[in-house]
Amino acid sequence: MDVKIKQIGAGDPELVIICCREVTEEVREIAAFVRSREGSLSGSRDEKQYEVPVSELYYIESVDGKTFLYTKEQVYETSYRIYELESLLRSKHFLRVSKSMLLNLMKIRSIQPALNGRLSALLQSGEEVIISRSYVKDLKSALKGE
């Protein structure tokens, strides 16, 4: 099977298409692998439950003992604790950047200097979040793949 990767614009939805003559066991395995790479988290908004794809999350924040999942346009509350999500999402490019925040490294547009020796992350959504001084070392290690 040949593999092609096509780069698309920032606003286009990302999609994996498998072109096959027949849906064989091998094709199912590939599809299952792709889905397993993604995963989702349960969250609630307006008293409704949602499954939020992990890859859509920009960051996760704990505020007053509650944990919130932030996508580009929505905020969902989840029953997970931030430390639980930290270990759950470690392999999904999420990193703790302050005591109360996990950040999706794939959703950062750029890293910029901020006041008082801190760094700030400009997200693809245009939002800016602070990377605490205490976590800069972890960020550098994660980016270097250490």
Next chain:
Amino acid sequence: MNLKQFLIRKLMLFFTLSTLITVAMYVLGTVFDPKASFGYEGFLSPLIYAGACVIPSLVTWSKRELKPRELLLRELLQFLLTEAVVLGLAFRSDVIDTSRSAVVLGIAGSVLVIYLLVFLISWAANSAEAREADRELQNFQRLHGVELCVPDNTAQEN
């Protein structure tokens, strides 16, 4: 930032201030009182002023992560307190002629200049760190981008 990191940063600030205050004293002394002479105790003045100027910077300490606006307000408070401390020390000093408004303005102005210089030095170091982290980020995203493809880009309601 934990307390240890915060105090290390304040120690670095102390040494930066000592250097800049020495330069400011040279410039102000040359302009306003070029014939003055000092004993060895004169070497302690920049250290005393730098130590006194570090104390107001403690207002920027917080256990939780401050928001940019909160930090900006605390930085402003720090600056005003620094001006008050330095002018307070100057008015108590027997060596500095605070009856001349030009001297007082010179001291107040030099506090502002030093404050801005310290800010710029810190910002430059921080910018270099941010640029390096940004480069690493771009490499990281290039390497791992393929792994995060999304088959369905909307949250599914249960």
